[in-house]
Amino acid sequence: MQHYNMNLTLKVWKQKNSKTKGAFESYKVSNISSEMSFLEMFDVLNEQLVSEGKEPIAFDHDCREGICGMCSMYINGRAHGPWSQNTTCQLHMREYKDGDTIVVEPWRADAFPVIKDLVVDRSGFDRIIQAGGYISVNTGNAQDANALPIDKQKADESFAAASCIGCGACVAACPNASAMLFVSAKVSHLALLPQGDPERKTRAFNMVNQMDTEGFGSCTNIGACEAECPKGISLENIARLNREYIGSMLSGSNAEGLTN
Amino acid sequence: MSWKNYFSTSIGKKLQMSLTGLFLIVFLLVHCYVNAQIFYNDGGVRFNEAAHFMGTNIVIRITEFGLFGFLILHIVQGLSLAMKNKSRRSNAYAVSAGNKTSAWYSRSMALLGTLILLFLVMHISKFWAPNRFHQLTTGEEMNLFTAMREEFQTLWVVAVYAFGCISLAWHLIHGFYSAFQTLGLGTSKYKGTIKSIGVAFSIIIPLIFLMMPVLFYLHIIA
Numbered sequence: 001m002q003h004y005n006m007n008l009t010l011k012v013w014k015q016k017n018s019k020t021k022g023a024f025e026s027y028k029v030s031n032i033s034s035e036m037s038f039l040e041m042f043d044v045l046n047e048q049l050v051s052e053g054k055e056p057i058a059f060d061h062d063c064r065e066g067i068c069g070m071c072s073m074y075i076n077g078r079a080h081g082p083w084s085q086n087t088t089c090q091l092h093m094r095e096y097k098d099g100d101t102i103v104v105e106p107w108r109a110d111a112f113p114v115i116k117d118l119v120v121d122r123s124g125f126d127r128i129i130q131a132g133g134y135i136s137v138n139t140g141n142a143q144d145a146n147a148l149p150i151d152k153q154k155a156d157e158s159f160a161a162a163s164c165i166g167c168g169a170c171v172a173a174c175p176n177a178s179a180m181l182f183v184s185a186k187v188s189h190l191a192l193l194p195q196g197d198p199e200r201k202t203r204a205f206n207m208v209n210q211m212d213t214e215g216f217g218s219c220t221n222i223g224a225c226e227a228e229c230p231k232g233i234s235l236e237n238i239a240r241l242n243r244e245y246i247g248s249m250l251s252g253s254n255a256e257g258l259t260n
Numbered sequence: 261m262s263w264k265n266y267f268s269t270s271i272g273k274k275l276q277m278s279l280t281g282l283f284l285i286v287f288l289l290v291h292c293y294v295n296a297q298i299f300y301n302d303g304g305v306r307f308n309e310a311a312h313f314m315g316t317n318i319v320i321r322i323t324e325f326g327l328f329g330f331l332i333l334h335i336v337q338g339l340s341l342a343m344k345n346k347s348r349r350s351n352a353y354a355v356s357a358g359n360k361t362s363a364w365y366s367r368s369m370a371l372l373g374t375l376i377l378l379f380l381v382m383h384i385s386k387f388w389a390p391n392r393f394h395q396l397t398t399g400e401e402m403n404l405f406t407a408m409r410e411e412f413q414t415l416w417v418v419a420v421y422a423f424g425c426i427s428l429a430w431h432l433i434h435g436f437y438s439a440f441q442t443l444g445l446g447t448s449k450y451k452g453t454i455k456s457i458g459v460a461f462s463i464i465i466p467l468i469f470l471m472m473p474v475l476f477y478l479h480i481i482a
């Protein structure tokens with residue numbers, strides 16, 4: 001593709017902290033290369049702001065290669081921008097043309113309070129993991145790798161679920177601000193493996209319970225999460241989570257370790 | 261831990277919606293089958309027979325209480341979930357994805373449900389309630405066939421019924437699949453089949469219902 005430069009107008013959400021009300025602010029950036037990533041374009045804008053003696057825009061990022069899940073930006077109405085199965089850091093400016101206006105908002109969910117500008121607090125996810133997204137293992141020497149035979153298909157499905165990077169795009173995209181896709185991925189990758197068995201009867205309930213406590217909405221099977229997930233986590237995982245939940249309800253309701 | 265706890269988390273509430281929804285789907289099938297007797301166009305003989313059975317059989321009458329119970333639970337739980345979910349994002353997006361990432365009817369279940377509820381209020385007050393009142397006071401059922409024939413001579417009544425059936429169809433397109441997904445059956449193996457059956461059901465059943473007022477209005481059934 002031919003390289004080109006562009007001038008853009010950005011409307012970015014500015015908010016001091018979770019207590020104050022935010023508002024959009026307009027910025028102009030010029031000479032943006034079509035080969036830059038979306039975050040590099042933000043770097044250019046921030047350098048410009050710093051040199052003008054203004055405060056740069058706060059945004060989250062870390063790996064910039066689509067694996068850490070930090071780069072939360074809601075771009076022109078889409079979580080991580082318009083490309084499917086993609087993160088903001090992997091969105092490239094060739095998507096845009098000269099003269100475009102781009103609206104950038106933070107993830108909006110009451111369970112993800114804004115820390116500053118585009119940075120939101122996603123620690124609710126950590127607490128959901130703490131509620132059940134773990135396995136209990138005995139310490140000691142590592143086992144022989146093949147001591148526990150695992151179905152190839154199950155291993156693959158588990159791996160696919162484990163590819164969730166905890167970015168929160170599912171919450172951002174969900175009209176109910178539900179975290180069900182995230183929870184289902186985290187439950188699934190453990191439920192499919194024998195290592196996940198000891199907590200099986202408590203995991204689904206405890207994690208869902210924690211999700212509710214954190215103030216995420218409830219899942220109504222709309223599917224916007226699946227459409228926006230950068231890692232292609234599918235609704236099948238939510239079906240599996242539901243099965244795990246029903247299973248626990250029918251057989252394990254007196255299992256030890258259930259919260260509530 | 262009690263089942264009450266299991267039914268009060270967000271998945272638990274979703275299970276309530278799914279199970280009551282499936283019950284209502286079965287009810288729609290039975291209701292449709294009974295009412296479809298009018299298509300014999302025999303002056304309502306077969307229809308009134310079937311209606312008489314439904315109105316007097318003890319098992320059916322007991323199930324009717326269940327039906328109202330489940331219907332109310334479905335409505336109350338559905339509306340309360342919709343309101344709670346709305347409150348989970350106090351600051352709305354300035355630009356929203358709209359139909360690019362999800363279907364409008366999936367996002368509008370509460371609205372569609374409310375439209376169906378408004379329709380139901382009118383529907384019940386036209387047929388079910390007067391009939392039960394008649395039974396109570398005279399011990400006899402009304403002639404529901406002639407009642408239908410009379411009601412469906414008015415254009416706006418037919419229009420409201422059409423509106424009710426269309427709302428029902430959209431509500432079902434999401435609801436049918438959703439009920440099974442909630443039970444954990446939305447796997448790659450079954451999802452396609454469930455969706456196809458769901459769409460067929462959501463079109464065929466409301467269409468049959470819709471034909472009733474329309475055919476009466478056009479005097480094709482008399």
Ligand code: SF4
Nearest residue numbers: 164165167168170229
């Ligand atoms: S399920 Fe997808 S969208 Fe949600 S946190 Fe995981 S990777 Fe992000």
Ligand code: FES
Nearest residue numbers: 064068069071089
């Ligand atoms: S910065 Fe790590 S995924 Fe985008």
